[in-house]
Amino acid sequence: MILLDGKRTAADIKEEIALEVKQLKDKGGKTPHLAAVIVGSNGASITYVNAKVKACERVGFESTLIRLPEDISECELLNEIAILNVDHAIDGFIVQLPLPSHIDKQKVLMAVDPNKDVDGFHPTNVGKMALNLPTFISATPFGILELLERYKVETSGKHVVVLGRSHIVGSPMSILLSQKRKVGNATVTMCHSRTKNLKELTLQADIIIAAIGIPEFLKADMVKDNVTVIDVGITRLADSSKKSGFRLVGDVAFAEVAKKAEFITPVPGGVGPMTIAMLLKNTLLACKRKN
Template sequence: MILLDGKKTSSDIKDEIAIEVAEIKKQGNKVPHLAAVIVGNDGASLTYVNAKVKACKHVGFESTLVQLSEDISENELLSQIESLNNNDNIDGFIVQLPLPKHIDEQKVIMAVHPDKDVDGFHPTNVGKMALNLPTFISATPFGILELLDRYNVETSGKHVVVIGRSHIVGSPMSILLSQKRKVGNATVTITHSRTKNLKEITLQADIVIAALGIPEFLKADMVKDHVTVIDVGITRVEDATKKSGYRLLGDVAFEEVSTKADFITPVPGGVGPMTIAMLLKNTLLARKRSN
């Protein structure tokens, strides 16, 4: 069994980006600039956004954190987004989700200019992704593709089963892996909460991508030998033995499934660290495009 180490891979990617940014700087050109907008004081969101700011510093990017109050109006937030759209100094920006209930998430996603949408959520970029045109691929699917590529996991002609149909992971993964690309050319089955005989389907899979948000959902009796398993889920579960009071679990029962897998991602340290690395990669791409 080979562990698909997202922590190490993301570190390698950041080092590669840092070398490229140093060269940009050496030539006297403007370095990439990523902005992040966060609304409110959600602890998990703040931690994640701060990690992005720290990663920017590591690779030599400029970064801006726009922190807004929980009770900001939708129009005020849209005005902030328009300001970032029109700021030539900023190459790309993200609006950290989730947003407070009084703000329409879809309206906010639509307001981000596609050329600065380094999250890859705007319908223009999602459409280009579906058509296999050059665009920003959202960070989690992009990170999964990169992990499979760097560990030389064969996808061509393989049967991939995706569990979960979210717009952020499940749906784009099903499209990307079926496309004619280096990490692609697979036959993809997408499954979800209404799928019948799910176990029968996952037992046929050469690659399983679990992205449904239920801790340890995928068990050993649901996969065949020599399977590749990508665990996208991450859930906090109470654990009095831990100093933090909780532990992190993925959607895969790792201990038992790993005995049957050829390749598997751990949680934490698998897909999670890749998302920030790919966000940086998208921001570098935005800078190159604006040139």
């Protein structure tokens, strides 16, 4: 069993980005600048955004954090986005999800300039991704592709089963892995809550992408020997034996599935760190395109 170490791979990618940023600066080029908008005081969102700011510092980016109150109106938030869209100093920006219930998430995401949409959520960028045109690929699927490529996991001709059909992970992964690309050319089955013969399908899979949002859902009796498993899920489970009072688990019952896997991602330390690394990579791309 080979562990797909997202933490180490993300660190390698950040070093590569930092070197490229230094070269840009040495040539008198613009320093990449990422902005993040966060609405309210969701603890997980604040932690995640702060990690992004620290990552920007590490690779030599400039960063801007815009914190807005929970009760901001939708109109006011859209105005903040409009300002970022025309700010030439900002190469890319993200609006951290989730948003308060009184704000239409889709309206907000569609308001972001596609050329600055480093999250890859705008319909223009999703459409380009689906057509295999140059664009921003959303950070989590982008990170999964990068992990598979760097660990030389063969995807061509393989049967991939994707558990989950979200617009953030499941749906784009099913499209990307079926495309004619270096990490692609697979036959993909996308499963979801209405799939009736789920276990039958996962037992056929050479590669499983688990993004279903149910802790430890994928068990050993659902996979064949030498399977590759990418675990996208992360859930806090109460655990009195831990100092924190909880433990983090993915959508895969890691201890039992790892015994049958050829490649597998851990939780934490697998896909999660790759997401921030690829967000930085998209921001660097946005800066280079603009200049």
